[in-house]
Amino acid sequence: MTAATVTAPLAPARRLGVVAGLRHTLTLAWRSLVQIKHNPMELLDLSIQPVMFVLLFTYVFGTAIAGSPGEYLTFALPGIIVQNALFATMTTGFGLNNDLTKGMFDRLRALPIARWAPLAGRILADTVKQAWSVSLLIGVGAILGFRLGNGLLGLLGAFALLLVFSLAAAWISVLVGVLVSEPDKVQIFGFTVIFPLTFTSNVFVPTDRMPGWLQNWVEVNPVTILADALRGLLVGGPVVGPAAKAMIWAVVLAGVFAPLAVRALRRRV
Amino acid sequence: MTYAIRAEGLVRRFGATTALAGVDLAVPTGTVFGLLGPNGAGKTTTVRVLATLLAADEGHATVGGYDVRRDAHRVRQIIGLTGQYASVDEALTGTENLLLIGRLLGLSRAGARARAGELLARFHLSDAADRAAKTYSGGMRRRLDLAASLVGRPQVLFLDEPTTGLDPRSRSELWDTVRGLVADGVTVLLTTQYLEEADQLASEIAVVDHGRVIAQGTPEELKAKTGGQVLTIRPTDPADLATVVAIAGEAAAASPEVAQTTVTVAVNNPGVLPAVVRRLDDAGVPVAELALRGSSLDEVFLHLTGHRAESDAPTGADLERTPA
Numbered sequence: 001m002t003a004a005t006v007t008a009p010l011a012p013a014r015r016l017g018v019v020a021g022l023r024h025t026l027t028l029a030w031r032s033l034v035q036i037k038h039n040p041m042e043l044l045d046l047s048i049q050p051v052m053f054v055l056l057f058t059y060v061f062g063t064a065i066a067g068s069p070g071e072y073l074t075f076a077l078p079g080i081i082v083q084n085a086l087f088a089t090m091t092t093g094f095g096l097n098n099d100l101t102k103g104m105f106d107r108l109r110a111l112p113i114a115r116w117a118p119l120a121g122r123i124l125a126d127t128v129k130q131a132w133s134v135s136l137l138i139g140v141g142a143i144l145g146f147r148l149g150n151g152l153l154g155l156l157g158a159f160a161l162l163l164v165f166s167l168a169a170a171w172i173s174v175l176v177g178v179l180v181s182e183p184d185k186v187q188i189f190g191f192t193v194i195f196p197l198t199f200t201s202n203v204f205v206p207t208d209r210m211p212g213w214l215q216n217w218v219e220v221n222p223v224t225i226l227a228d229a230l231r232g233l234l235v236g237g238p239v240v241g242p243a244a245k246a247m248i249w250a251v252v253l254a255g256v257f258a259p260l261a262v263r264a265l266r267r268r269v
Numbered sequence: 270m271t272y273a274i275r276a277e278g279l280v281r282r283f284g285a286t287t288a289l290a291g292v293d294l295a296v297p298t299g300t301v302f303g304l305l306g307p308n309g310a311g312k313t314t315t316v317r318v319l320a321t322l323l324a325a326d327e328g329h330a331t332v333g334g335y336d337v338r339r340d341a342h343r344v345r346q347i348i349g350l351t352g353q354y355a356s357v358d359e360a361l362t363g364t365e366n367l368l369l370i371g372r373l374l375g376l377s378r379a380g381a382r383a384r385a386g387e388l389l390a391r392f393h394l395s396d397a398a399d400r401a402a403k404t405y406s407g408g409m410r411r412r413l414d415l416a417a418s419l420v421g422r423p424q425v426l427f428l429d430e431p432t433t434g435l436d437p438r439s440r441s442e443l444w445d446t447v448r449g450l451v452a453d454g455v456t457v458l459l460t461t462q463y464l465e466e467a468d469q470l471a472s473e474i475a476v477v478d479h480g481r482v483i484a485q486g487t488p489e490e491l492k493a494k495t496g497g498q499v500l501t502i503r504p505t506d507p508a509d510l511a512t513v514v515a516i517a518g519e520a521a522a523a524s525p526e527v528a529q530t531t532v533t534v535a536v537n538n539p540g541v542l543p544a545v546v547r548r549l550d551d552a553g554v555p556v557a558e559l560a561l562r563g564s565s566l567d568e569v570f571l572h573l574t575g576h577r578a579e580s581d582a583p584t585g586a587d588l589e590r591t592p593a
Contacts, residue, residue, distance in 0.1 A: 012346035027372045035360035038401045103356030107417065110320050112345035113373050269322065
């Protein structure tokens, strides 16, 4: 250590390139993913809830709502994927809040790294987790009899759409993560908002089985729109209409919540 | 003399609160500079401004000659920061925490691994290297935190209350580490609430209060300023407080402070103690406690600011004299 201390760069670089920023993002994504190794519970968290939802809804409500578990699975699985994706966005806010309250965020900001890398790294890692749960859901669905109507292309399309929508919705999570005082409050927010939001959509029950006043909301609910788009891509049926509307929702969510979240973050740190 | 850190007129407000009300600092390269003050004095805010985490509303500062605002990216390449709370990723192992920082600083995979191993060994963490940091004790976390801030071999190191909450052994180990760093040429800005810590480590101390530097000098100069010693008198009967205050104040030629039933006064002159004893005896005031001791941070504050370090209240003496 003695001789080495003086080897810091004599003329530090003034600015940072985009490539360096991407490298920082990858390193920070690694940081969020490698901890799964020490905390296998996190992997179970990512896996058990979605699988449990598929099993419970298919076998408990399937016959009552759609006549048979098999038919219900075809109807509900795309929506369950949407619900799961929305819950998964909450991990972004949870992790961010954890970094903010524990001082890790300051440590990262005092390093000569791209300003956007900590957030981008986190979102990238959460996207990987998201991909894991979607694959798991499709896999479990396949075992139970779910069949892809549009093959691999439909699956990739569904995944891409889900990714874009999740990235947009993640800004809500980031905003909440910046505003609340402790990580657990992000979870509480997630449950109190995402549960009613997904249950007042056509994810679990077809719109025409609900009271008239509720149907009006169900039809504009972004969760309904995204679920319809995923049904189109994974099972069959109209794709372009719902997918376009879902993209509009994504743009609106990102347009509203990204600036709010960034402003709140600037204020907090 | 070159200065590793210079700050001029730093002002920072948070809403209606003024955290920094014009802080000036000049820290010579290769020294330990102590920023001494109570909670809420503005120490952490000063560090955050200098470490590029927070923008000052007014004034400017340079670290290693680079402006902390305009050249923040350069400043970040030469500083290390250890905050008040050990800021490591608790879900990662000791090794992974240091690998993360090393990789972010642009070290190669092998380089980052070697540096991590070296620092873990140096901070006696090798045995715990592959355990998640959340299983570490408080002292171990602090050491890991300090190791993390040294990965990039910083020229300037900010230590924000590095020993708060540490046991005496960990504290003196950390002091040794800081001395070692300075021997290697690193400049250290240390914030602390403990006069002893500043005394042990710093070659120069700035005392901050209410966002201002209210005194600056070597530890010896500061102690001389405070008079060095404090006389404590507790009368047996609280009704005698007013008499005691009068006697102590006159003998010490300073204004005493009253906390509950105890009177304290700064003492510069060895003749004060016998004088006080004589006068108390003459006045027939029985005393339950009478002690002369070296000055603590409290007394430095009492002397410099006229109020106790822990409270924002106006001088205790003013408050307490009225009922007596």
